[in-house]
Amino acid sequence: MAMVSRETPIVRNVHNHHLPLTFHQDASTAIPTQFIWPDEEKPTQDSTRALLCIPTVDLADTESAVRMVKEACAEHGFFQVVNHGISEELLDDAHRYTDAFFSLPSSEKQKSKRVAGESCGYSSSFTGRFSSKLPWKETLSFHHRSGSNDVSRYFATTMGLHFNRHGEMYEKYCEAMSRLSMTVMELLGMSLEVGRRRFVDFFQDHDSIMRLNHYPRCQTPNLTLGTGPHCDPTSLTILHQDDVCGLQVFHNKRWLSIPPRKDALVVNIGDTFMALSNGRYKSCLHRAVVNSEKSRKSLAFFLCPSMTKIVRPPEELIDEKSPNGGRKYPDFTWTQFLEFTQKHYRADNNTLSAFAKWVTSVPHFLPGGD
Numbered sequence: 001m002a003m004v005s006r007e008t009p010i011v012r013n014v015h016n017h018h019l020p021l022t023f024h025q026d027a028s029t030a031i032p033t034q035f036i037w038p039d040e041e042k043p044t045q046d047s048t049r050a051l052l053c054i055p056t057v058d059l060a061d062t063e064s065a066v067r068m069v070k071e072a073c074a075e076h077g078f079f080q081v082v083n084h085g086i087s088e089e090l091l092d093d094a095h096r097y098t099d100a101f102f103s104l105p106s107s108e109k110q111k112s113k114r115v116a117g118e119s120c121g122y123s124s125s126f127t128g129r130f131s132s133k134l135p136w137k138e139t140l141s142f143h144h145r146s147g148s149n150d151v152s153r154y155f156a157t158t159m160g161l162h163f164n165r166h167g168e169m170y171e172k173y174c175e176a177m178s179r180l181s182m183t184v185m186e187l188l189g190m191s192l193e194v195g196r197r198r199f200v201d202f203f204q205d206h207d208s209i210m211r212l213n214h215y216p217r218c219q220t221p222n223l224t225l226g227t228g229p230h231c232d233p234t235s236l237t238i239l240h241q242d243d244v245c246g247l248q249v250f251h252n253k254r255w256l257s258i259p260p261r262k263d264a265l266v267v268n269i270g271d272t273f274m275a276l277s278n279g280r281y282k283s284c285l286h287r288a289v290v291n292s293e294k295s296r297k298s299l300a301f302f303l304c305p306s307m308t309k310i311v312r313p314p315e316e317l318i319d320e321k322s323p324n325g326g327r328k329y330p331d332f333t334w335t336q337f338l339e340f341t342q343k344h345y346r347a348d349n350n351t352l353s354a355f356a357k358w359v360t361s362v363p364h365f366l367p368g369g370d
C-alpha cells in the first residue's frame with residue numbers, strides 16, 4: 001500500500017471550533033492558544049528521560065505471570081506482555097493501515113466524523129466538544145464485540161466499500177486483542193483469588209472500543225499534550241506504540257515514560273476494573289506527550305463490559321464489616337459510565353469518584369437491580 005508521510009502539521013480554522021481542525025503541511029512558529037495547557041500540566045523535559053520500569057510479563061509462564069500482575073496492579077496498574085501470540089505481521093499491518101487512514105485528506109476522514117456525545121468516529125482535537133486544553137492529536141475510534149462484524153461494517157458504512165480491507169484487518173486485530181484480554185482476565189482472576197474464569201465470564205460478551213491515535217509533530221511540544229492526564233474509564237487497555245516515545249505514567253509524584261517495545265503490548269487497569277476489584281487494583285493517571293522531531297502513533301484496545309451488565313465486585317473481595325458494607329464504589333453499568341464521560345465529564349484523574357457521586361445522586365434504572 002502506498003504511504004504518504006505527513007510532516008510539520010499546524011492547525012487551521014482555530015477561531016471556530018465547530019469547523020474541522022485540519023493539519024497542514026507548512027511550518028508554523030506558534031500553536032493556537034486552545035492547544036496550550038496550563039503551566040501545572042505542561043510537560044517538562046526531565047519527564048521524557050525518566051523511565052518507569054514496568055514488569056515484563058511472559059505469558060508463557062503462568063505462575064510468574066500471576067505474581068507479576070498482582071504486584072503491578074496493586075501498585076500502579078501498568079505492565080507489559082510478551083509471548084502474547086499476536087504476530088509481528090498483524091501489528092505491522094495495523095500500523096500501516098493506521099498510517100494510511102491518517103494520511104487521507106481531511107474531507108475523506110470526515111466521512112467517519114465523530115458526532116458529539118458519541119464514542120466512535122474520527123475526531124481531530126475534539127472538534128466541537130471542548131474549546132480549551134485541546135490535545136495535539138487526531139483519533140479514529142470504533143466498537144468491537146467478539147464474533148460480530150461490527151468493525152468491517154463500520155468501515156464499509158462510513159468510509160465506503162473500498163475500505164473493506166481496512167475493516168477486515170482491524171476486525172482481525174480486535175479479535176486478537178479480545179483473545180489477549182481474556183488471557184489477561186484469567187491472570188487477574190487468579191491473582192485476586194476469585195478463580196480463573198470469573199472475569200473471563202464477566203467479559204465474555206464485552207462491547208469494546210478500538211482507538212487509533214495519531215500525534216503529529218509539534219513545534220512547541222512543551223506547551224501542549226497529545227493526550228491529557230487521565231485514568232482510562234474503561235476496564236482494561238492494551239496498547240501498542242510505534243517506535244516513538246510518548247506514553248507517561250504518574251507514579252510516586254513524577255511523570256515517567258514507558259518506552260515503546262516492538263514485541264510487547266502495554267496493559268493497564270482502567271477505572272471499571274478498579275471498581276470490579278473493589279479498589280484492590282489501581283487505575284493509574286497517565287498521558288501522552290508529543291515532540292518536534294517525529295509524529296507518533298498508538299493503537300489502543302479498550303476492553304469494556306457489555307453495556308447493561310452490572311459492575312459489582314465478586315463477594316470474595318467485599319468485607320461486609322467495613323464501612324459502606326465493604327463497597328468502595330456503587331453498582332453501575334457501562335452504559336452509565338460511558339454516558340458520563342461522553343456527555344457530562346472530560347476524563348481526568350478524578351473520573352471514577354466524580355462518576356460515583358453522579359450515579360448515586362441521579363436516580364438510574366439498573367437492569368435486574370432492585
Ligand SMILES: C=C1C[C@]23C[C@@]1(O)CC[C@H]2[C@]1(C)CCC[C@@](C)(C(=O)O)[C@H]1[C@@H]3C(=O)O
Nearest residue numbers: 119135209227228230232233234302341347
Ligand atoms: C470511553 C472513552 C472515553 C475516552 C475514549 C474512551 O473510549 C477510552 C478513554 C477515554 C479518553 C481517551 C481518556 C483521555 C481523555 C479523552 C477525552 C481523550 O483524550 O480522548 C478520553 C476519551 C473520550 O472521548 O472521552
Ligand SMILES: O=C(O)CCC(=O)C(=O)O
Nearest residue numbers: 213227246247288298300
Ligand atoms: O498514546 C498513548 O500512548 C496513550 C493514549 C491513551 O492513554 C488513551 O488513548 O487512553
Ligand SMILES: [Fe+2]
Nearest residue numbers: 230231232286
Ligand atoms: Fe489512556
